[in-house]
Amino acid sequence: MQKAKTDGSISLNRRRTGKGIRENNERIILKAAEVAFSETGFKGTSVTRIADLAGIPKANVHYYFPRKIDIYREVIDRVCQLWLDAADFRGSDEPETALRNYISAKMDLAYSEPLGSKLWAMEVLTGAPILGEFIREKLLDWFELEKAQVQSWIDQGQIDTVDVQTLFYMIWASTQHYADFAAQTAILNGDKALSKDQFETAKGTISHVILKGVGL
Amino acid sequence: MQKAKTDGSISLNRRRTGKGIRENNERIILKAAEVAFSETGFKGTSVTRIADLAGIPKANVHYYFPRKIDIYREVIDRVCQLWLDAADFRGSDEPETALRNYISAKMDLAYSEPLGSKLWAMEVLTGAPILGEFIREKLLDWFELEKAQVQSWIDQGQIDTVDVQTLFYMIWASTQHYADFAAQTAILNGDKALSKDQFETAKGTISHVILKGVGL
DNA sequence: GTCTATATTTCGATAGAC
């Protein structure tokens, strides 16, 4: 979350003079851009909107990031990192623990990083013009390994015979739904964002259905 | 799909002279707009883009729909109709049949109307500025009835005790994933759109996991 | 590093000839 600087110090929101200015302003801009892009996508977001959200003159935004696409790439890069840092199955050989931990980690991520999830969804909806490369070059290999693990559980009779890809998509879709469709779930929840307790309840039901659903 | 005219005839893609021109051109524009809006959302879509997709001069698009928002509302209205026309649980008192049919209907809809699903997702991602009203006024009531049906199954011990809202969200998310995240599933499928057979396989696994997951 | 002014393009929408 925080960026280590070369001198070892950490820049937070506090404005600084000297060397930290660029780093600090870049972070503020990227934070604002994450909000804006997750709301209206790349084409639908103006640099003016990002500048306003960041509380920085538009010209300064261009000073740090010459073109809009430069901001977008940085923001998407961070989302890719979030995905790669998320839990995977390789930490456990035991399907019940592995699945439960994975679902829990994905739900926690949807709760703590909803903007990242929404950005991912927005990118894929628009045809994954930037994310496509990442999915092809990094996620694909990761996916093959994870699928192999689940397939081995099936081959050994530890879980039911299910389509492995579909199982992953169910977990991804169900957990990310709570970030991507938050506007909808809020309305259906009486115009109130879901509480942390409701997230935990949802996590419990998703875990129950998925685990029991594959025979655990 | 086809619109009945007052004279009883049907307009398809073929250009006509006389009374059918407006209706025919409006349909062509709406079809193009559905593609464009589902890709880049309302703000991110230009009237020029819609006109180009429709193969109609931009000025003509404005002749039929004075403002961009007029096109958008029409397209969203159709999506709302699709949702309401989709299957619900009230056709069956028996949970296994009801759930299986509902999942099947939602998967068929994701396959046959992916643009509608993507538009819905795009709208909700952008905060549901238009859909919000529909969700509040129509979907909410529908949802309460459906939830009550599922809750009665739980109360009568026909299915496991799960969070009913979460169960619905799992079904919606898992089925709509195949439309909304098609760009991603295609890449993970070797840069090839999923076949009808793969859709059926996915439908089978989703049904298996959901039904068994709630104790059926 | 900041910020006003501005160049250039694109966009939504309209006018008006045909």
Added chain:
DNA sequence: GTCTATCGAAATATAGAC
């Protein structure tokens, strides 16, 4: 009903004074 031309606003991006 069609379509060229265009207006005014908004958007991306840059220049240049401070």
